[in-house]
Amino acid sequence: MSPPLIETRGLVKHFGGVQAIRGVDFVLAEGELRCLIGPNGAGKSTFFKLLTGQIKPTSGAVLFRGTDITALQAHEIARLGIGIKTQVPSVFNGLSVRDNLWIAAARHNQGKAIARMVDAQIERLMLGRFADSLTGQLAHGQRQRVELGLVLCGEPNLILLDEPAAGMTEEERGRTAELICEINRDHPLIVVEHDMFFIRTIAQRITVFNQGAIMLEGDVDQVFSSQSVRDVYLGKKVAA
């Protein structure tokens, strides 16, 4: 049997006295789309940073396709094809959409393959009308699609999305949900999101974080019908 795409074993991260991640065993299979939810401060962003090597665990391990990558630097992990789109913008506002995508595609392709990659992402992300507009002049939802395009240009083996629906209009959220499901046809994803309506739309399997630990994993119905999950969101004390 082939190993999981990504796995964490006994992952722990302390920031001084703060136990941000407390012994997380997590497994993502090839091809999966997993949603991570949990209240503020549950450890979701820290967990993402541990997967991408932006920070190092206090103890425990991260494995990618069975290989221990815990000691690798962030750029080495990026080279393995673990791409992250955070809430921090990474586009150049003064460049057109096409030029932004070109820069990202040129990091991973050569010659005509660059143009092919750029055209493919413009079509996939429905950015044709804006391809030659300055990225800084786009609406929030359109810019977010450009950022997704930058990640896709790297042909990632795993995409991590941190709150992809944040600040979007209802229409943009709907389009982003469709896009994520479409991207999942050929890319595994882990999506952190607070918007429960959005989660319901895209989720297959959900991992619930609370107080730095996984408190529940299940399908949409299991998670949304869980009294413990509701209590956590209402701020009631629940054992992690």
Ligand SMILES: Nc1ncnc2c1ncn2[C@@H]1O[C@H](COP(=O)(O)OP(=O)(O)OP(=O)(O)O)[C@@H](O)[C@H]1O
């Ligand atoms: N660099 C840091 N230094 C100190 N404490 C940190 C640091 N980063 C995160 N923490 C703490 O670790 C805990 C987990 O934070 P984290 O940002 O991972 O949670 P989260 O689930 O992503 O929250 P949110 O949904 O609000 O983004 C919190 O108590 C937070 O204050």
